[in-house]
Amino acid sequence: MVVLMGGLANASDAMELLCLSILLPAAQCDLSMSSEEKGWLNAMVFFGMMVGGYVWGTLGDVYGRRRMLIFSLLVNAVAGLLSSLMQEYTGFLVMRFISGLGVGGSIPLVWAYVSEFQPPQYRGxxxxxxxxxxxxxxxxxxxxxxxxxxxxxxxxxSSGFSFSSWRLFLIICALPSLCSGICMMWMPESPMFLLLQNREAEALGVLQRIFAANTGRLAKDYPIHNLRHLEGSKEHSSSSEGGARSSNVLVRAWASVASATSQAISKSRALFTPSIARATCVLLFINFAIAFGYYGLWLWFPELFNRLEHYYSDHPDSTASMCDVVEFKGNSSSESSPCDNKDGPVDIDALVNTLIVSIAPLPANLWTIVHMDKLGRKFFLVLSMLLSGTSVFGIYFVKSSLSNLLLSCMFGAVSTMGFNALDCLGTELFPTRLRSTALAVTLLSARVGAICGNIVFGYFVDTVCVLPMLIVAVLLISGGLSALFLPNTSRVALS
Known part of the structure; x- marks a missing residue:
């Protein structure tokens, strides 16, 4: 059940991210967006994720994974629903930023939460x-x-309020986050976090509940009756104690905020202590590289597919490459606008291609599920980043819509292996007291990479298409090589 709930939360985050890139061709007409504005819209979500990931992630080490995960999922859902009602680009941009606050918070919390319920031999x-x-x-x-x-x-x-199909699409995409947040209210807190907070009785209760669910036996039959403290368990600061003693609500609230902020900063600094500094720095670079490449390119795939289908329908005998088509569409003033298309701005074949590319990672996901603990995290991370970096070079040279689709499927599939391995490494390289903070900080680097990737694509996709492709390839290959400096954490118990 823990794995299922973590998976549902992860799926809802994926829907909230990809839905934006899919609706861009349709929303561009209602919101009058240029390519640069589309790039900023994609990037704004990651600005929110960057802030939300650090805030929610560090608070997850202070107040608990479950509580912060619920809050972040609900923030994501509410902002997603409200964004469907925005009539102007600026309002839509703000709502997507707030949605990013929620998505950014739930991602590191999901991995910290799920990993702390798993035994070493099955964690991968x-x-x-x-x-x-x-x-x-x-x-x-x-x-x-x-x-x-x-x-x-x-x-x-009559008041000028418009509602079209892409707005209904946004509402549907926000519902999984809402459902996940509500369902999480019935889930237990991480027992490792409870131990870290010196809440042994609650931790034991969670373990007894898991034992009863897994075996069908009574909770009282759980063979362990006492739990010991984890190393680095909670030490109450004087500020929080003073706030707790105060009868003034404002003083108590300020003391709580000050204490949480102090702990967040302290935990962030601890990531750069000599024992784990190298792992932190390598993960920061890898997260930046893979996010720049994957989100920079992946979130533009629906837009690129839409342009390709419009171009090839007008030029059926053409063998132009993706960059030739994109630059032609961006620079041509003779081509009609997609908004003038009688069938609408979105080509159905482009949506079909997006669906195919989304299904393509299935074999890679199955391979990592079966062999992550056998072949190791480093194997999948290095292999994935080297192959995905190489595949990007190929996108520039293909000359047909089918070739573009096949290579895009390959890029998505091999990138998936890298993310799966990185998700494991990010949770296993750091101790429990720093895990949520570590995920938040390293994923903050990923958000910066995603922001840079989307802005770079937005500014250069219409003019110098080869430039962002080249940057993606170099970063992915460099990230794959740097992963060789990380330890392998397969079957190692969490500290």
Whole structure:
């Protein structure tokens, strides 16, 4: 059940991220967006994720994984629902930023939460299963897009309020986060976190509950009756004690905020102590590299597919490469706008291609689930980043829509292996007292990479398409080589 709930939360985050890139071709007409504005819209989500990941992630080490995970999922859901009602680009941009606050917080918390319930021999498989739900979310959002976005349901009220199919699509994509947040209210807190907080009785109760669910026996039959403290267990600061003694609500609230902030900063600094500094720095670079490449390219795939389908329908005998097509569409003033298309701005074949690319990682996900604990995290991370970096070079040279689709499928599939391995390493390289903070900080680097990737693609995709492709390839290959400096954590108990 823990793995399933973690997977559902992960799938809901994937839907919230990919839905934006899928709806861009449709929303560009209602919101009058240029390529640069589309790039900033994608990037704004990651700005929110960067802030939210650090805030929620560090608070997860202070107040608990479960509580912060619930808050972040609900923030994501509410902002997603409200964004469907925004009539102007600026309001839509703000709501997507707030949605990013929620997505950014739930991602590190999911991995910390799920990993702390797993025994060493099964942890890699369990985390790979949770990671595979990202593909499930991608497939679901692509399928929903194919069913909803082509609907002709544009309506405008007398007050000027418009509602079209892509807004309904946004509402549907926000529902999984809402459901996940509500369901998490019935889940237990991480027993390792409870031990770290000197709450042994509660931790024992959680373990007894798990024992009863797994075996069908009574909770009182659980063979362990006492738990010992974890190293680095909670030490109450004087500020929090003073706040707790105060009868003034404002003083107590300020003391709580000050204490949480102090602990967050202290835990962040601890990531750069000599014993784990190298792992932290290597993970920071790898997260930046893989996020720049994957999100920079992946979130533009629906837009690129849409441009390709429009181009090849007008030039059926052309053998132009992706960059030739994209630069032509970006620079040509003679081509009609997609908004003038009688069938709508979104090509159905482009949505089908997005669905196919979303399904492509299935074999890679199955391989990591079965062999993550056998072949090791480093094997999958290095292999994935080297192969995905090499595949990007190929995108520039292919000359047909089918070739572009096949290479895009390959890029998505091999990138998946890297993310699955990175999710395992990110949780296992750090002690329990720093785990949520470590995930938040390293994923903050990933958000910076994703922001840079989307902005770079937005500014250069219409003019110098080869430049962002080259940057992606170099970063991915460099990240794969730097992964060789990380230890392998397969079957190692969490500290």
């Amino acid at each position: 498989r369990a985390l790979s299963i949770v990671a595979s739900f990202w593909m499930v979310g991608n497939v679901l959002v692509a399928a929903v897009a194919l069913a909803v976005i082509p609907l002709q349901m544009d309506s405008v009220s």
